[in-house]
Amino acid sequence: MKTTLFYIGIVLALLVSSCSKILDTTPQDFVSPVNYYNTESDLQSALAGVYDRLGDNRVYGQGMSCYMVFSDEFFMKNQTSGINANIVDASTLEVNRHWESIYTGIERANMLLDNMDKAVKVSEEKRNEIKGQALFLRAYYYFLLTDEFGAVPLKLESTKTPEEPPLPATPVKDIYERIVADMKLAEGMVKSVADYGYNTRITKTTVQGVLARVYLTMAGFPLNDVAKYADAKAYAEKVMQSGLHGLNPDFKQIYINHVQEIFDTRENLWEVEFKGQNKGEIQEGGMIGSYNGITCGIIDIGYGYDYVHATAKLYNAYANGDQRKDWTVAPFRYVTTGTTAVKTNWAADQIYDRSNGKWRREYELNLPRDQSYNATNWPLLRYADVLLMYAEADNYVNSGPSAEAYKAINAVRRRGYGKDVLVPDVQADAPANLSQPDFLDLIRNERLRELAFEGLRKHDLVRWGIYPTVMQAQVREYQANMPAALKDAAIAQAQRVTDRAVLFPIPNSELAVNPNIKQNTGW
Template sequence: MKRILICLLLAASTMSACNKFLETEPEDFVTPENYYNTEADLRRALNGVYNRLIDNFGRMYSRGLFTYLSISDEFFFKSITINNIRVMEFDAGQLDIGRFWETAYQGIDRANLLLENINKPKMDETKRNVIKGEALFLRGYYYFLLVDNFGGVPLKLVSTKSPNEAFLPRSTVKEVYTQILKDMLEAEKLVSDINGYTYNETVTQTAVQAILARVYLTMAGEPLKETARYKDALEYADKVINSGRHSLSPDYKQIFINHSQDKYDLQECIWEVGMYGNQLGNAQLAGAVGIENGLECPDDKIGYSGGSVHPTARLFSLYAATDLRRDWAIAPYRYVTTNGVTTKSNYTAAQIYDRTCGKWRREYEMSTPKNRSYNSTNFPVIRYADVLLMKAEAENEVNGPSAAAYNALNMVRRRGYGKPLGTPDAAVDAPAGMDKAAFLAYIQDERARELSFEAMRKHDLIRWGLYLSKMQSLAAEITATAPSGLKYAANAAKNITPRNLVFPIPNTELTVNRLIVQNPNW
């Protein structure tokens, strides 16, 4: 599948030290001076910016960002009782945290280098502007990932020319968000309409607008608490809704089956990170969606997963029994192999903690042979359902629980129960007459139901100021109610303290950059 291609390595830091060992200059050596001469060069460089969303070591959207980098009250890791990141026991030397930081800055540096050379080739100006817009957005998005996870970070807006360049101090959270908005708002005017594509791995106008709604909602909450931004979030959610480019897919489970089958759904899925292949060939752009967070299966032909990500009973109990999303998001069965024969084994009603994530099921994958650790399943960064729920939340904050807020919320709920989207249904619609606080609480639960395992719950809880209290209460719940052999599921929640609202600045950065100050209590 997938439109992200293998890119040439364009980092400027690789451009030194060669010709003093050689008598002649290599003719195929890539530098900014002999590159960026054609539209094709710019597009290859842009692929390199996208490429950092898929880290070969699994710290970005290939694995980490939707699993061990997003621990919340919706899941725990199977049989993890020792000290590591999966139980939130780590320090500033943790390898995955450092690699996450480095990979995001690699994406930023590649974007900076491309933007510095954007005007070099002679080419169609509309096409040039599209490439510029995508690069600007991606730079802003990498900074969004960084500020959301680390707090204030150094703002580097020019490419690295030499390892001897001066280091930068941390910018404030506000300063980083100001740059994010600058990049994304400019990008909105430059990128293409999604109607011109048959795939959704490229950043398009509604993708920029949807992410801007997310950015504004985040700015309205913790830690900035710029509540005036709710109005901006509402404006940008409405831009996506009123564009007419997107709608809810009628069948919830089909969204994720399509991912596993390498099919595109541009109506529901506004922007996806594209994975490619299964890491068995030369291309190193595969991911682990449905493997790290997959339905337990020991059979390679069906699609192996150790089933390491398990839902909490709290998440399970948020769904009504008639909510079709429950038994899709949370697997009602696993695969077992007996005497060489693999069959489905249904969980009992008491086996809530035994269940695994079921959104992406490898049994639907069509590419063979199947790799135990990698696949080509895309990850949805933002879906239309998320936009509707952001619309409901922002509308509630600006105008209270209006008819427009209820309508956006209820469309998502009706789809979750397999009901007609435009027809009121008292059995599934949100209760009428809620006040502003009650409506917000309802949205908070609905986001957990709709977007479970999609890397949103931790982000949401932090911006709502609920992360610490939710994790502390989760630890108590699991300790009191989980089966004796599964009480370890509380370990991550028990280890959460106020410092965990952000990750530590990695030691690899602190060691070389003396201008960096560590986050509190790390």
């Protein structure tokens, strides 16, 4: 890692922006810290490079929307080889590139943090705004790495020479302490989303919402520090009391907005912004809705690769009247004949044939469409998630759900049923007087229904300490109920989720240059 990051730092080919709202300057190549980081434009360009790694194909552009987050909500149709089949080892290209991409983001953040005080003509307020975002992004990248790989090298300064000794892995607890410290520092530096009007920059409520997620993770596996439930509740409550966020009354509109590059800052606290179609312009398209979207063989309509299919567990989790079902799990596909495609509904018993329906390419405005790439944004934090995190933390802190926890989860449920979120509804509202374990079970299922296909389910199952157990139950479900044409590949994918799969293997690209790090157990 050290040699790679050194040359990344010197060349600084970090300025290819994925975010039109983050970078308004012309990218430059082959600059060094000696003559850089002097102006606000320099700092903003460097910051854009830190953000840029979020949109990498092996991060949120593709990997973390499907093949890196296998769970009980989806399987990859008839995929029998490579990472699409959940076949992973230390040499897997996508895992190596994922690690390298995130550490590139960390190195870029370190370079900016190490050098930004050179910009003496930039106001302290502006430098703090940029510094807060860089601190948060570095912490967020470490949150991803630790969640996925466990103990990893904690590097907090940029590489100055390739002769620097490689770092050993830092204990998970220590990494989380640094994540929390940096995020709390960032909270006091970054601006409000009201100052921007878009949600691809880090803002105060974004920091607070992600801190709630970090604390919930610390409360669960592997640290099991249950005192952190109170912190998770407090930070979720900060977002709720800010007055800046609320639920979009129309569930499907959340995802239409993502496809059409409409910034709904009330529902969506933070998004990865994609732009263009990777056709030579200095923009970064993603594959949301193509790699993980509705089956379609015609580019003009919106090509879908037919990979990510819903499970019966997800489909059946929705009760009658829950409008999220037919938007989340597409009730149709496009049947292609020659150069034409006809929208065709699935039969009632064709559950496992159905695709992820959240990001529908028919709504794209950037025409003509590309087969793979588009400008659909990816949600990193939604207000519904904040409400559900609050309810989960409250349930633990109070040894059962308070009225406020019920209020939070019922708002999410009412919106799902197309109801007014403020008005009690017999059909939508959660059963009253649930015990602490029963309310937790409700939360687990509500997060499945609300956040399906948004890359969080595996994370949730891991922090609840039930990932292998749940996936082995999926094996039995597939064996019993999945159509013969689909079951063999899906069974094999789920069977590979054993205790060792809670963490990815440390990549060979790191092991080859770092004698001070050990491979994860079982790999």
